[in-house]
Amino acid sequence: xxxxxxxxxxxxxxxxxxxxxxxxxxxxxxxxxxxxxxxxxxxxxxxxxxxxxxxxxxxxxxxxxxxxxxxxxxxxxxxxxxxxxxxxxxxxxxxxxxxxxxxxxxxxxxxxxxxxxxxxxxxxxxxxxxxxxxxxxxxxxxxxxxxxxxxxxxxxxxxxxxxxxxxxxxxxxxxxxxxxxxxxxxxxxxxxxxxxxxxxxxxxxxxxxxxxxxxxxxxxxxxxxxxxxxxxxxxxxxxxxxxxxxxxxxxxxxxxxxxxxxxxxxxxxxxxxxxxxxxxxxxx
Numbered sequence: 641x642x643x644x645x646x647x648x649x650x651x652x653x654x655x656x657x658x659x660x661x662x663x664x665x666x667x668x669x670x671x672x673x674x675x676x677x678x679x680x681x682x683x684x685x686x687x688x689x690x691x692x693x694x695x696x697x698x699x700x701x702x703x704x705x706x707x708x709x710x711x712x713x714x715x716x717x718x719x720x721x722x723x724x725x726x727x728x729x730x731x732x733x734x735x736x737x738x739x740x741x742x743x744x745x746x747x748x749x750x751x752x753x754x755x756x757x758x759x760x761x762x763x764x765x766x767x768x769x770x771x772x773x774x775x776x777x778x779x780x781x782x783x784x785x786x787x788x789x790x791x792x793x794x795x796x797x798x799x800x801x802x803x804x805x806x807x808x809x810x811x812x813x814x815x816x817x818x819x820x821x822x823x824x825x826x827x828x829x830x831x832x833x834x835x836x837x838x839x840x841x842x843x844x845x846x847x848x849x850x851x852x853x854x855x856x857x858x859x860x861x862x863x864x865x866x867x868x869x870x871x872x873x874x875x876x877x878x879x880x881x882x883x884x885x886x887x888x889x890x891x892x893x894x895x896x897x898x899x900x901x902x903x904x905x906x907x908x909x910x911x912x913x914x915x916x917x918x919x920x921x922x923x924x
Contacts, residue, residue, distance in 0.1 A: 641666075643760075646779060646792035648767060648812070650674035652750070654798035658761075659753035666760045666790065668767065668781070671808045675747035677800075680807070686743030688722065689715040691735035699881060701825075725749045734862065770795075770816060801827065830881040833872035834889070841866050847924045851875055852895035858882040861895060894922045 644663030647654045655674055658667040667674075678686055690697075693715045695706035719737070722729060727749060728740040739745050754761065762783060769780035776793040799812045817824050844866035851864035853875040865873035871891075883889060899922075906918055 641788075641790045643790060643792040645794045645796065646777070646790065647796040647798055649798035649800060650761065650763070651676070651798060651800055652678050653800075654796070655747075655750040655754060657796055657798060658759040659750060659757050661757065661759065664760075665757065666762065666792070667754065668762050668765045668779075670764065670766045670810075672764055674761065674763065675750065676807050677804065678747050678750075679743050681743055682738050684743055685738045685741070686746045687732070687736050687738050688729070688746055689718050689737050691715060691719075691731065691737065693735075699830075721753075722746070722749065725752065767812070770819065772820065831877045832880045833867060833870055834876055834880065834883075835870040839868070841870065842868050844924070848873065849893060849924055850895070852890075852892040853879045854890045854892075855879060855883055855887055864891070864893075897922060 642664075643666045645661045646666045646668065647657050647661070648668050650658075650667050650669035650671070652675065654667055654669070658665050673679075681687060693710070695703060695710055698706040700706050725745075727745045729737050730740055732738050751761075762781070765781055765783040767779050768782050768787075769778075771778040773791070776791060777795040778789060778791050779795075781788050781790060797813050797816055800809060801813070802809050802811050814824065816822075845868045847866045848863055850861070851873075852859065852861045853864065854860070858879060860875040860878040862874040862878070864871060864875050879889060903915070903918060
């Protein structure tokens, strides 16, 4: 069978690509259902976009690509698509949009768009071999104890990274890059909590508050959460993408209060007041 485009990976990117592609399209995934990461995102409600997204919010060595991509298809285009499918949503905070119902609504929407584009979907299907040909690519597939060979003019790898193995994430994309000598950017953890070697903050586990988190290149002012192992919450997850090992991260737990001036004023007014007592008025 010859296709115009074959897409490997039925996640958000792969499904959207299949829905937007022209001609005869095949979408392949080794999972039993498409959009598994969509299903668990946003606590099951899918934080599907952000109204304030700009090219500056994306980490890339090629900033012009981000500008071009958002110019061609912005968050407003996706919001319009969500509205077209009658999916109710709300803004949670700082422009973050969540489904009122379930993340499964977004999966169903993308599947509907794929069906509209007449894209074919094969699940529980593994790619066992991949060859480059003069006209495109040849793929050997295994599905339900059956093998087949398909061809395409364009091949899209949308399998994502290795971040959640229990959801079926693999290193397939890295294997393909190595096979075709495609340069790769070194990988590192991003959008992750910060953990510490000791348990100094364990008594504070579960405590959440607004904080300003910064390093030499970025600043985020959102919620922060103390955990049994360290720090988490939106501001910490954000700064983790900009942090490098050995760098200092500054945590301001009362960003809206000029603490030094406040303490000096309080000392003048109540000289005997204990510093701990004063700080307790502003910290959890």
